Amino acid sequence: xxxxxxxxxxxxxxxxxxxxxxxxxxxxxxxxxxxxxxxxxxxxxxxxxxxxxxxxxxxxxxxxxxxxxxxxxxxxxxxxxxxxxxxxxxxxxxxxxxxxxxxxxxxxxxxxxxxxxxxxxxxxxxxxxxxxxxxxxxxxxxxxxxxxxxxxxxxxxxxxxxxxxxxxxxxxxxxxxxxxxxxxxxxxxxxxxxxxxxxxxxxxxxxxxxxxxxxxxxxxxxxxxxxxxxxxxxxxxxxxxxxxxxxxxxxxxxxxxxxxxxxxxxxxxxxxxxxxxxxxxxxxxxxxxxxxxxxxxxxxxxxxxxxxxxxxxxxxxxxxxxxxxxxxxxxxxxxxxxxxxxxxxxxxxxxxxxxxxxxxxxxxxxxxxxxxxxxxxxxxxxxxxxxxxxxxxxxxxxxxxxxxxxxxxxxxxxxxxxxxxxxxxxxxxxxxxxxxxxxxxxxxxxxxxxxxxxxxxxxxxxxxxxxxxxxxxxx
Numbered sequence: 001x002x003x004x005x006x007x008x009x010x011x012x013x014x015x016x017x018x019x020x021x022x023x024x025x026x027x028x029x030x031x032x033x034x035x036x037x038x039x040x041x042x043x044x045x046x047x048x049x050x051x052x053x054x055x056x057x058x059x060x061x062x063x064x065x066x067x068x069x070x071x072x073x074x075x076x077x078x079x080x081x082x083x084x085x086x087x088x089x090x091x092x093x094x095x096x097x098x099x100x101x102x103x104x105x106x107x108x109x110x111x112x113x114x115x116x117x118x119x120x121x122x123x124x125x126x127x128x129x130x131x132x133x134x135x136x137x138x139x140x141x142x143x144x145x146x147x148x149x150x151x152x153x154x155x156x157x158x159x160x161x162x163x164x165x166x167x168x169x170x171x172x173x174x175x176x177x178x179x180x181x182x183x184x185x186x187x188x189x190x191x192x193x194x195x196x197x198x199x200x201x202x203x204x205x206x207x208x209x210x211x212x213x214x215x216x217x218x219x220x221x222x223x224x225x226x227x228x229x230x231x232x233x234x235x236x237x238x239x240x241x242x243x244x245x246x247x248x249x250x251x252x253x254x255x256x257x258x259x260x261x262x263x264x265x266x267x268x269x270x271x272x273x274x275x276x277x278x279x280x281x282x283x284x285x286x287x288x289x290x291x292x293x294x295x296x297x298x299x300x301x302x303x304x305x306x307x308x309x310x311x312x313x314x315x316x317x318x319x320x321x322x323x324x325x326x327x328x329x330x331x332x333x334x335x336x337x338x339x340x341x342x343x344x345x346x347x348x349x350x351x352x353x354x355x356x357x358x359x360x361x362x363x364x365x366x367x368x369x370x371x372x373x374x375x376x377x378x379x380x381x382x383x384x385x386x387x388x389x390x391x392x393x394x395x396x397x398x399x400x401x402x403x404x405x406x407x408x409x410x411x412x413x414x415x416x417x418x419x420x421x422x423x424x425x426x427x428x429x430x431x432x433x434x435x436x437x438x439x440x441x442x443x444x445x446x447x448x449x450x451x452x453x454x455x456x457x458x459x460x461x462x463x464x465x466x467x468x469x470x471x472x473x474x475x
Contacts, residue, residue: 015042017307020323357405
């Protein structure tokens with residue numbers, strides 16, 4: 001039956017951003033309607049962060065068997081049941097799904113409508129036979145894989161991150177178009193699970209990260225047998241029987257066809273803005289996403305937009321930050337702004353690549369006078385004990401010790417970056433990291449050693465030696 005709902009808050013989209021707002025607002029006493037036409041949990045749970053990390057874990061296990069010889073343990077080539085790997089991925093998703101389920105959110109007091117939503121006016125949304133007239137609305141519709149207009153792609157079978165985790169047959173040779181985080185992570189996972197893999201990238205792999213640290217990851221991918229074709233443009237795709245072929249051109253225009261059994265498109269993501277009736281609501285948007293101000297308000301001041309659908313940095317942890325900003329604005333009328341002083345990201349290859357703040361190149365482009373600190377994993381005792389010495393901590397600071405950015409390539413880089421995030425967020429200088437006591441032996445000592453290297457030129461200078469010799473005269 002048709003019904004009209006008048007909640008405090010109506011949220012469109014039950015991905016990471018929308019669920020965070022719904023859970024927080026409801027538990028704070030607001031009446032909430034949550035509308036989702038697809039799977040609860042959105043991309044992160046169903047086709048993104050969770051399944052990809054589950055597949056990476058399977059790849060790590062396979063690689064551990066191959067590398068056991070370095071510990072004096074018999075190495076062996078793993079027998080991979082790719083269908084069972086798919087079941088493992090599904091099992092991980094299923095284990096987490098109850099936290100994002102309709103039942104859980106209804107238990108929190110949220111009214112969940114599993115229907116498609118569309119604005120029919122500035123303050124009205126229709127979802128099936130329900131009309132929602134809320135005090136405030138939140139658009140949290142996420143993003144979807146960007147599929148480029150490559151000639152022949154429409155008629156050629158291919159995967160995106162939305163479909164590849166349903167594949168239960170190990171590709172003989174996986175061609176990956178796109179060398180960003182998604183492309184590199186899935187390339188390495190499939191290679192470790194037994195597939196031949198070729199990555200095609202128009203620029204260089206992971207172009208947003210520090211090239212010096214990307215080189216650590218590139219060396220490992222190449223060592224494991226991932227073929228990297230960087231600096232080439234994909235100009236055509238075609239099916240060849242049951243296989244697929246990709247035509248690439250280099251900078252000189254020379255064309256070459258690469259053949260494989262399967263194709264993965266991983267060239268980025270685009271905001272989901274179509275079919276929402278945004279025009280009817282007076283909400284400005286473009287193919288890049290919904291237009292918002294610093295408080296995440298759209299051009300309709302009764303409507304907020306958060307997460308991937310506004311473009312920019314499309315990460316689950318950014319969506320969580322956006323949720324907090326909206327709750328402060330919508331429920332408490334506080335003029336909170338989405339201003340992140342220190343935003344981190346991690347690529348979960350092995351070794352991992354983690355970053356926060358400015359890279360060396362970005363700092364120089366900004367006109368900053370900088371010092372660059374480095375500490376190699378090879379100089380860390382725990383890394384040596386675990387035979388994980390490929391890696392580097394690199395920190396960019398001002399001459400007076402203000403931290404501008406940090407990048408880490410190496411084992412557990414995603415964990416190791418967190419002290420740098422805290423230091424930057426709280427405005428701590430390099431001395432705070434240098435003076436912290438790190439337990440021995442831990443990989444975290446590399447952070448402390450990198451910070452401490454700032455003081456080495458002065459601490460071990462001739463001037464210091466003269467002071468020590470002078471003071472020694474007094475007994």
